[in-house]
Amino acid sequence: MTPAAAPAAKPAAVSAMSIGLVSCEACQLLSQPVSEEEPGYCRRCGEKLEYREAGSIQKTWALVMAAIICYIPANMLPVFTTTTLGEEEPDTILSGVAFLYTSGSWPLALIVLVASVMIPLGKLIALAYLLISVQRGSIANNRERTQLYRVVELIGRWSMLDVFVAAFTVALVQLAPLTSVAPGAGVLFFAAVVVLTMLAAETFDVRLIWDTAEPGRARHG
Amino acid sequence: MADEPEVAPLPQAVVTRKKRLRVSIIWIIPLLAALVAIGIAVQRLRAEGPTITIVLKEANGVEAGKTFIRYKDVRIGLVTAVELSEDYTKVLVKAKIAKHASGLMVQDAKFWVVEPRISLSGVSGLNTLLSGNYIGFQAGKSSESQTLFFAMDEPPIITDQPGRKFVLKADTLGSLGIGTPIYYRRLNVGQVAGYTLAPDGRSVEIAIFVNAPYDKYVLTETRFWNVSGVNITLDADGFRVRTESLAALLAGGIAFDVPDFVPTGAKPAPVNTEFTLYRYRAIAMKEPTMLERRFVLYFSESVRGLSVGAPVTLFGMQVGEVTEVGLTFNQKTGAFRPRVLITFLPDRVIAELPTGQRTRAGRSLADLPPEERQQLLRRVIEEQGLRGQLRTGSYLTGELYVAFEYFPDAPKVKVDWSKDPLELPVVPGSLASIEAKLGNILTKLEKLPLDAISSDVRTSLGTLDKTLKDASALVTRVDTQWVPEGTKTLEELRKAIGDANTAVKNADATLFSKDSATPQDLRDTLQEVTRAARSLRVLMDYLERHPDALIRGKTETK
Numbered sequence: 219m220t221p222a223a224a225p226a227a228k229p230a231a232v233s234a235m236s237i238g239l240v241s242c243e244a245c246q247l248l249s250q251p252v253s254e255e256e257p258g259y260c261r262r263c264g265e266k267l268e269y270r271e272a273g274s275i276q277k278t279w280a281l282v283m284a285a286i287i288c289y290i291p292a293n294m295l296p297v298f299t300t301t302t303l304g305e306e307e308p309d310t311i312l313s314g315v316a317f318l319y320t321s322g323s324w325p326l327a328l329i330v331l332v333a334s335v336m337i338p339l340g341k342l343i344a345l346a347y348l349l350i351s352v353q354r355g356s357i358a359n360n361r362e363r364t365q366l367y368r369v370v371e372l373i374g375r376w377s378m379l380d381v382f383v384a385a386f387t388v389a390l391v392q393l394a395p396l397t398s399v400a401p402g403a404g405v406l407f408f409a410a411v412v413v414l415t416m417l418a419a420e421t422f423d424v425r426l427i428w429d430t431a432e433p434g435r436a437r438h439g
Numbered sequence: 440m441a442d443e444p445e446v447a448p449l450p451q452a453v454v455t456r457k458k459r460l461r462v463s464i465i466w467i468i469p470l471l472a473a474l475v476a477i478g479i480a481v482q483r484l485r486a487e488g489p490t491i492t493i494v495l496k497e498a499n500g501v502e503a504g505k506t507f508i509r510y511k512d513v514r515i516g517l518v519t520a521v522e523l524s525e526d527y528t529k530v531l532v533k534a535k536i537a538k539h540a541s542g543l544m545v546q547d548a549k550f551w552v553v554e555p556r557i558s559l560s561g562v563s564g565l566n567t568l569l570s571g572n573y574i575g576f577q578a579g580k581s582s583e584s585q586t587l588f589f590a591m592d593e594p595p596i597i598t599d600q601p602g603r604k605f606v607l608k609a610d611t612l613g614s615l616g617i618g619t620p621i622y623y624r625r626l627n628v629g630q631v632a633g634y635t636l637a638p639d640g641r642s643v644e645i646a647i648f649v650n651a652p653y654d655k656y657v658l659t660e661t662r663f664w665n666v667s668g669v670n671i672t673l674d675a676d677g678f679r680v681r682t683e684s685l686a687a688l689l690a691g692g693i694a695f696d697v698p699d700f701v702p703t704g705a706k707p708a709p710v711n712t713e714f715t716l717y718r719y720r721a722i723a724m725k726e727p728t729m730l731e732r733r734f735v736l737y738f739s740e741s742v743r744g745l746s747v748g749a750p751v752t753l754f755g756m757q758v759g760e761v762t763e764v765g766l767t768f769n770q771k772t773g774a775f776r777p778r779v780l781i782t783f784l785p786d787r788v789i790a791e792l793p794t795g796q797r798t799r800a801g802r803s804l805a806d807l808p809p810e811e812r813q814q815l816l817r818r819v820i821e822e823q824g825l826r827g828q829l830r831t832g833s834y835l836t837g838e839l840y841v842a843f844e845y846f847p848d849a850p851k852v853k854v855d856w857s858k859d860p861l862e863l864p865v866v867p868g869s870l871a872s873i874e875a876k877l878g879n880i881l882t883k884l885e886k887l888p889l890d891a892i893s894s895d896v897r898t899s900l901g902t903l904d905k906t907l908k909d910a911s912a913l914v915t916r917v918d919t920q921w922v923p924e925g926t927k928t929l930e931e932l933r934k935a936i937g938d939a940n941t942a943v944k945n946a947d948a949t950l951f952s953k954d955s956a957t958p959q960d961l962r963d964t965l966q967e968v969t970r971a972a973r974s975l976r977v978l979m980d981y982l983e984r985h986p987d988a989l990i991r992g993k994t995e996t997k
Contacts (some may be wrong), residue, residue, distance in 0.1 A: 274464075284468045284469035295479070
């Protein structure tokens with residue numbers, strides 16, 4: 219957080235903060251801050267300017283933690299309870315995958331497995347990796363890590379597929395007393411995982427990755 | 440500020456930034472998530488009951504994760520694993536029991552696999568066709584919990600419904616089986632719960648269960664009998680076909696009732712009372728504890744058709760039965776005679792008496808000292824002539840029975856009181872007595888003085904001959920003397936009729952001959968009348984068409 223008035227020595231790894239400037243997070247306009255403590259507001263779009271998002275790493279960690287916690291019941295609790303002719307049958311995501319696989323439709327099983335199990339898990343791992351690497355002041359693979367972050371942010375909005383499927387199925391398959399489908403608690407946790415990882419990705423300040431490129435700026439947050 | 444003291448170069452004060460709260464409020468979110476997750480986990484753990492092992496002979500469609508354990512149609516557990524026992528002879532089923540049902544897992548709890556079951560007495564478990572087999576459960580009464588159970592092969596018929604269990608002893612199981620219905624006055628009131636061979640292997644012990652409202656009708660005096668199939672009896676009482684119901688006809692059944700002779704107010708039988716299962720109702724309803732008197736009868740006719748168990752009647756009421764039919768051999772005379780042993784039940788006689796006489800007569804029949812009883816018998820037999828007789832109960836089958844009635848004309852006998860069983864005097868049976876009567880008639884016929892009768896007849900015939908001759912002479916006289924007179928009369932009568940005929944003819948000619956005036960006049964008159972009638976018809980026709988002519992007169996036709 220120490221401002222540096224002097225121009226950077228290595229133009230390739232210069233960050234705005236290191237030369238006393240601040241970039242708008244919304245419109246990316248580079249401005250001169252009013253003061254070091256209160257950088258002020260963006261002249262173009264009115265966004266509150268911050269050198270780095272306050273407590274970004276801490277907040278992201280908190281959200282990732284919450285997502286990890288929710289990920290466990292999301293996979294252990296049933297997402298559906300199918301009632302066929304009076305026989306209730308609860309299904310978790312994994313039992314659904316197993317059912318699809320054993321009944322022969324392995325492509326579907328693969329889709330569900332990837333979309334519902336692997337991707338949320340991958341996102342959590344990716345975010346944890348980013349956080350740890352930033353905290354350790356790693357300087358390797360900065361570009362790749364930024365790309366990873368972009369991917370995490372991109373797929374976040376597609377992760378609610380399962381929840382949509384559940385919502386639709388529950389609404390459509392109500393042929394009581396023959397067959398009916400009721401949502402299980404697992405769906406709520408699954409949705410929570412998705413929302414929390416999206417928030418975590420949003421909270422993570424990608425600029426932190428590049429701060430470490432400059433010596434002496436190893437630790438933040 | 441000349442006296443300004445020299446100050447050493449002091450350290451520069453620094454601006455420290457306000458120490459911000461380092462822990463962000465956002466940690467509430469994972470904290471909350473953790474709390475919810477832990478809460479659910481705790482709830483799950485607390486809801487988790489014990490895991491039990493059920494030993495089955497065969498898996499019978501029991502599947503891990505699919506098969507439930509049900510009690511009163513409520514799922515109380517789920518099968519989590521199905522595996523073979525270590526020696527590969529049994530199937531071990533692991534099941535997780537719901538917390539709320541964990542108290543049911545006690546020592547004498549029973550498990551069995553419910554599958555569709557079709558038997559003659561009903562179809563059960565049809566719901567398993569849709570849901571798959573499940574494991575049935577019956578609560579036990581023990582309080583000691585247990586985790587290893589051995590499943591039963593058959594579902595227990597009796598669940599926990601109220602009622603009482605009894606044990607029936609029978610020679611054979613017959614067509615009875617588990618679930619065979621129990622009938623009381625043709626109501627289905629229970630079923631056979633099980634059966635085992637008695638330890639000595641000589642009888643079968645059948646456990647039955649009578650449902651609650653009806654179990655109070657099972658008294659200590661109650662008799663049970665088999666109503667399986669059709670019961671056809673052909674005896675001195677005739678031909679009888681008995682069946683309880685169609686279901687019993689096919690699947691067998693057990694009926695029970697209290698015999699009539701049992702006084703009201705008998706106590707309900709306690710649980711597990713042992714009863715005898717009789718073959719059919721008539722045997723069951725017999726009084727086994729009654730006072731019995733045995734007598735022997737020696738007949739002099741064939742006893743073919745008299746079987747053991749044939750009724751012994753007193754004026755038509757059954758008072759006993761034949762217990763033995765055999766022969767006796769008289770050393771002195773070297774003669775064989777049929778010997779019939781009967782059992783006489785005095786209580787049966789008492790039961791037929793009006794209420795007022797029962798106690799007194801009952802005393803004399805049953806409880807009197809031997810001497811007085813002898814006195815009574817002597818009076819009845821020696822003075823009043825009570826005799827036994829063989830009678831045909833059914834002409835179709837030729838079954839015989841022993842009837843006791845008074846035969847005042849029977850020859851007097853002396854009863855030998857020293858014998859045991861006492862010999863009762865008999866008279867020949869109804870068929871035998873007919874034979875005897877026929878013999879009597881024949882004997883009398885034989886004794887007729889036929890020779891004398893024939894000579895009498897001959898004399899009579901001679902007399903008859905003479906009489907006939909006289910009669911003939913009389914007829915001849917009538918012929919010669921009376922008949923000519925009659926002939927003459929007839930001749931005269933015929934002449935008179937001829938005269939009358941001529942007179943009539945004359946009259947006819949006079950009246951209707953062409954020349955006579957009378958017919959001509961008559962013809963003219965008739966013609967006149969015809970004409971008059973015609974004009975009258977014309978007038979009527981005209982009037983009909985012109986009714987006004989009556990008033991206005993006849994108008995000219997235009």
